[in-house]
Amino acid sequence: MDLYSDKDKFYVAVDCIIFGFDNEKLKLLVFNRKIDPFRGSLSLIGSFVKIGESVSDASIRVLKEFTGLENVYTKELRTYSSVDRDPGYRCISVAHYALIRVNETIKKLVEEKGAKWYDIDNVPELILDHNEMTNAALKRIEQIARYKPIGFELLPKKFTIPKLQTLYEAIYRRKLDPRNFRKKILSFNIIIKLEEKDRTSSKKGAFLYKFDNTKYKKLQESGYDFEI
C-alpha cells in the first residue's frame, strides 16, 4: 500500500459529486475504479490538481474528461483534509458538486467509463470519505435550491412544469401541491411557455417551458431571492 505513498508533501485533489435527474429521481454518478489504488472499488470521480492549474480548473477538467461536458454547473463544496483520510498520500481534496442534464449521449459516454447512476437514497459504499462528501453535497443542494433556481441545471433545456415539480420533490424529499407549485414557479417570471407539448407521460400532454436566463440574471442583480 505504501508503494504509491509520499507523506511528506501535500497533494491536492478534487472530487466531484455529480448529480443527474432522470425525470423520476435524483441520481448520483458513481465510478468503478479501473486503476490502483482502490481498483474495483466505487468512488466519485476525481483527480490530482496539477501544479499549473487552479482547483476549479481541475474540477472542470475532470468533468470534461469523464462526461464529455463543458459548461457544467459546478460549485465548490468544501475541503476534506483529515491527516489520515487517504492511506497513500497526504492529500487534501476539494469536493465539488455538479449538476448535469442527463441524456442518451451522456448515458453512453458514462457507461463506457464504467460509471453508473445510483438513486440518491441508494448510494453504495464508496472509497475514502466519498460517502461523507455525497451526503454533504445533498444537504447543500437542498439548501441552495431554496434560493437559487438550480433545478433548471438538471432538466433538459425544454421541460414541463410537472417534471420540474418532480425534481423539486426529489431534492426536498417531500410531495408538493401541484397548484401551489405552479403558481409559485410562474410568479417568478423566469420561465417561458413554449407552443410545444411533451406527451411522453400523458395523453393530454404538458406544455414545455424554457428557462429565461436573462430575466433571472436581472432579478438576481436586484437582490431577489427565490424560495421555491
Place this chain on the structure above:
Amino acid sequence: MDLYSDKDKFYVAVDCIIFGFDNEKLKLLVFNRKIDPFRGSLSLIGSFVKIGESVSDASIRVLKEFTGLENVYTKELRTYSSVDRDPGYRCISVAHYALIRVNETIKKLVEEKGAKWYDIDNVPELILDHNEMTNAALKRIEQIARYKPIGFELLPKKFTIPKLQTLYEAIYRRKLDPRNFRKKILSFNIIIKLEEKDRTSSKKGAFLYKFDNTKYKKLQESGYDFEI
C-alpha cells in the same frame, strides 16, 4: 522575491477572515505583517497548514495564536487557488471566516500582535487576494445570517435586543423596525430574558437576554429555519 519560492510543490495555507462587533459596527481584524514576505503590508491572518494537521485544525491553531481564543465560531469559506495568486509559493489557501466576541482582553491581545479592527465598509488594501476573500466572507455571513442565528456568536453572552438589532442591521446593511425585529426574534423562543438591565446606552436601560442553545439545537434538529 524568489528567495522563499518553491513552485514545484503545493503549499496549503489557511487565511482567516475575522469579524467582530463593537456594539456599533461590524469590524474586520487586519494584521500588519511584521515578517517577510509582505512585511509592512496589511493582511488577514493565516498560516501554512502543517503536514500533520487538517485544514480546520490549522485555522483553529491560527485563531488561538492570534487572538488567544479557543472555541471560536469558524467556518470554511472556499479555497483560493489561482496559479499566480502568491508570487512566492504555489500555494492554495483555504479561507475561513470567524465570528468573535470582542472584549477588552481581546482588544489588548490583538493590538499587541499589531492588529487593528476596521469597519467592514472601510477595509484597507490587503495583500494578495485577501480583499476578495473578505468580500466573499461578508456576502456569506449575510446569507448565512438568514437561516442560522450567527448573530449571537458576535455578541457577549448577555446582550440586549436593541444591540442584537444593531448587529443585524450591520450585517444586512439596512435599518430594521424595532417592533417587528423584537417580535420576530422572540417568536423563535431561543433567547431567555434575564432580570438584569444594561444601562450603558440609555437611562431606562434595556433588559439583557441570553441565547438558549439547548432550545436552538432542538429546533435545528426538527429542521427549523430561522429567517431573521
Place this chain on the structure above:
DNA sequence: ATAATAAATGTAAAAAATACATTTATTATA
C-alpha cells in the same frame, strides 16, 4: 419637578402560504 433618552409595546393592512377538488385535452380501446 422637568427634560432628555432610548426601550418597550400593539394593531391594522397587505402579502404570502396553504389546503383543497374539478375540469380539460388527448389517446386508446370497446
Place this chain on the structure above:
DNA sequence: TATAATAAATGTATTTTTTACATTTATTAT
C-alpha cells in the same frame, strides 16, 4: 364513434406571515 383512462391545468377561501406605523414607559440628570 362513444367511452374509459390518464395526467395536466386551473381557482378560491383560509391561515399565516410580513409589513407599516406612533405612543408610552422607566430612568437619570438637571
